[in-house]
Amino acid sequence: MSILESAFEKRNKKQNKVEKVKSLKSPMDSYTKLEEIAKGGYENLTKEDSSYFLKCFGLFDKGEDFMLRVRIPIGQLNNEQAMRIGEVAQKYGNDYIDLTTRMQIELRYLQIENIAKVLSELKEVGISTFQTGVDNPRNTVADPLDGLAFDNIINVKAIVERLQSLVIENPEWISVLPRKFNTGILGSLSNSCNIFGHDCCFVLANSNGEFGFNVYLGARVGVQSKDANIFVSVDEVSDFYMALLETFKTYGYRDNRNKNRLHFLLQDVGVEAFVDEIKRRAGKDFSPAGQTLVQSQNIALGSNRVLLKNGKYAYKVIVPSGIFSGSDMIELASRAKGFGSGNIRLTYDQNIFIVDIDKSALDALESTTIISKYKAFNNIYFNDMIACAGTKTCSFGVIPNKPDAIEMAHFLNSEIAIESGMVRMNWSACPKGCGVHGIADIGFEGCKAKDDEGNRVDGVHIFIGGKITRVAKEARVLHKTLPITEAKYHIKYLLQTYAQYKQR
Ligand code: SF4
Known part of the structure; x- marks a missing residue:
């Protein structure tokens, strides 16, 4: 028995509840009946559609209405698509749009009776919402200035289109993975998309004079991906990727959902054994890693x-x-x-x-x-700020988050305005870390804290020193469980020191 088979056997004796739901039907059954589901109204929505199957198409039941996560491959929208998203948000979604860290958008406040119309109006301009939730290959991220930036060596758009065509809207790849699967591909020298922070990371590299990608695998919140010691040429990316997905689909864990991202399988079997299986499935002996070329943080930061x-x-x-x-x-x-x-x-x-x-x-x-x-927001505190959904729209949220992040940035700018420089402040409203606080210069993780009078108030754990350069580094804890009202003075002090240092 191979090491992968024995790891699989050990971790798949009992299936988790979500796997049981997944076995009830094909997600496409729900998709093809969307109009019928909508006509039946909210009361007739089945539990499994609401809790799982509709999420395969980006639809998240929020109680009174729906959130729709829209797939925008590598964040690129043509003019017609951008216009259409705006119109759909105006018509059906309270004129509201969230921009996300996977370079896509979320529409909110959609009523069940409008869902089929929304999906069809987006589809008309080539926008899909397939596989943007639950156990699917999620949106691929890249350099937002892919193909345009001075430091862009490989334009990855065609590669991403190829990967999309193999997997997205293909029923064979809808909801078949044990868990969500994030992908990043960077053809530029600067790290403009947290490139080491995905399950599969294709990172610009050079091998014997050829530009291609070194592969890093298995990131999760708080853990950067590991070097898989593989170099893939531009033409090899899709073969490698499909063999990787097949391997994860076959051997990924289906018991404890808190421990079934790719990271945990790699931890048990080792990257080498996993990569050997990918090579076997792809029928190719990919070259060992070349020189990773990512050198700096996003060149556009601060400007x-x-x-x-x-x-x-x-x-x-x-x-x-x-x-x-x-x-x-x-x-x-x-x-x-x-x-x-x-x-x-x-x-x-x-x-x-x-x-x-x-x-x-x-x-x-x-x-x-x-x-x-x-x-008006073009200052160092807002320029590179990230904040996840928070309590208003995410049931896991512990603090409001987005407004907290905005208030903190305004406060700092009014107290210590620094003209040039860079401060990446990332906010997550709970330990799940969607706001990628662990790689920030200053990271905030929402929690409950106690004020001076012992009242339970919104608080944060503060982290500092994260890096997203070639050697990505997780931030370390600076303060635990501070009320937000107090936290801002600690950050002010920190930034005062930064400002003094900058002046020298
Ligand atoms: S970090 Fe927590 S609160 Fe924020 S979006 Fe993720 S799950 Fe929701």
Whole structure:
């Protein structure tokens, strides 16, 4: 018996509850009956559709309404798609849009009777919501300026399209994995998408003069991915990826869901045995790792005008905590068309680039109403801030989070305005860590704390010193269980020291 088979046998004697739900039917049965489900109204929604099957298509039951997670491969939207998302949010979703750290968007407040219409209006412009929830290959992230940035060596768009065509909307790959599976692919020198933070990470590398990707595997919250000692050429990515998914599907654990991300399988069998199985399935002996080329954090950090290799500019619109609206998306898309190519790029830090703007048009762009509105947030505290959903829209949330992050950034900017520099503040409202606080310069994890009078109040654990450069590093704990009202003074002190150091 191979090491993978014996690990599988040990961990699959008992199946978890979700696996039992998954065995009830094919998710496509729910998808094809969406109109019927909608007509039946909220009261007739079955428990398994609400708790699992609809999530395979991005639909999350929030009690009175639905959240819809929309797949935006590597964060790229053409003008028509951006406009349509804005219109759909306006028409059906209280004009609200959340930008997420997987470079996609979430629409909220959707009524059950409108769901089929929403999906069909998105589909008309080539937007899918398939496999954006539960046990599926989730949205792939990349450099938001892929194909445009000066430091972009491999334009990964065609590779991602190929991977999508093999897996997304393919019933054979809907809900067949033991757990969610995140993928990142970076063809640039700078780490603009937390590239070491996914289950599968293709990282720009050089092997004997050929550019391709070194593979890193098995990240999860609080743990960066491990070097798999494999180099894949551009043409080999899809073979490797499909063999990887097959291996995880076959041997991934289906008992304890708290311990069944790819990370746990790798921990038990070792990366080498896992990779040997991938090679066997792919029928290829991939080369050993080349030289990983990622060198720095995102080149666009700290600046909102970025010169591109075609001589034009990208303009970064800072969206506090990723809270956006349909109206603003429409307005932004219209300006993106008027001043640039019309395309829009969503970033991993919940902001938006409009691209291909002539240098001579930048000042005029900045004076438009929509850009002026968000320009107010262009300071070091907001520029690279990340904040997950929080209590308002996520049942796991312990603190509101998005408003806390915004309040903290405003407070710091009013107390210690620092003109240039970079402070990446990431906020997660619970230990699940969707706000990637563990890799932040200053990370916040929501908790409950006690104030001076012993009252239970919103609090945070504070982390510092995370890194997303070539040697990714998890932040360390600075303070545990501080009321947020107190935490801001600790951070102010920290930033005062940073400001002094910067001046020297
Ligand atoms: S970190 Fe927790 S609260 Fe935030 S989105 Fe994830 S699960 Fe929800």
